[in-house]
Amino acid sequence: MxxxxxxxxxxxxxxxxxxxxxxxxxxxxxxxxxxxxSVFPSGIETIAIPIAENRTFSRDIQFDLTDALIKEVQARTPYRVTDLARADSLLLVQIRDVELDSISRSPLTGLGEEVLVAVTIDFQWTDLAAQADLVARERFTGQRLFVPSAPTGERLELGRFAVVQQLARDVVSELQATW
Structure with a gap:
């Protein structure tokens, strides 16, 4: 050799x-x-995600959040998203609050230069066969910054889109098994 x-x-x-x-x-x-x-609970194959309940005056944010949650679950989990009649589990989401907080103001105009969008939700993931909560969180908050002032001139929708995407990622991360 x-x-x-x-x-x-x-x-x-x-x-x-x-x-x-x-x-x-x-x-x-x-x-x-x-x-x-797997980092996700076993015994669950499908999940139903109905349109989030919106308890705020922010129009249509429930549709954006539900869409982001469905896409995030499909991309990052082994679960198939389906209707309630065929689902093993159910993810219910309630939007509690949407706030805009000015982080900095222009000394010339007094208008916000940097604005923080904060969205607070409650969510509950339930195993439908066992009728038991797998995960439940209250006052779960996501925040994102946008700059409405010149020269960037970002619109509120950009900040709202960013916070909804972040919340969807964070909620799906919470669906992982306990450590």
């Missing part, structure tokens, strides 16, 4: 030992340590 063949055998054995040592630290229950399985 030449030196090259022995070196490749040794490197393969070392890689196998490293992989075995790494998997030895994994457990099946993510609350007990590192887990090699």
């Amino acid at each position: 030449n030196g090259r063949g022995l070196g490749s055998i040794v490197s393969v054995l070392m890689m196998a030992a490293i992989a075995a040592a790494g998997l030895g630290g994994c457990v099946s229950d993510p609350t007990l340590g590192y887990a090699a399985g």
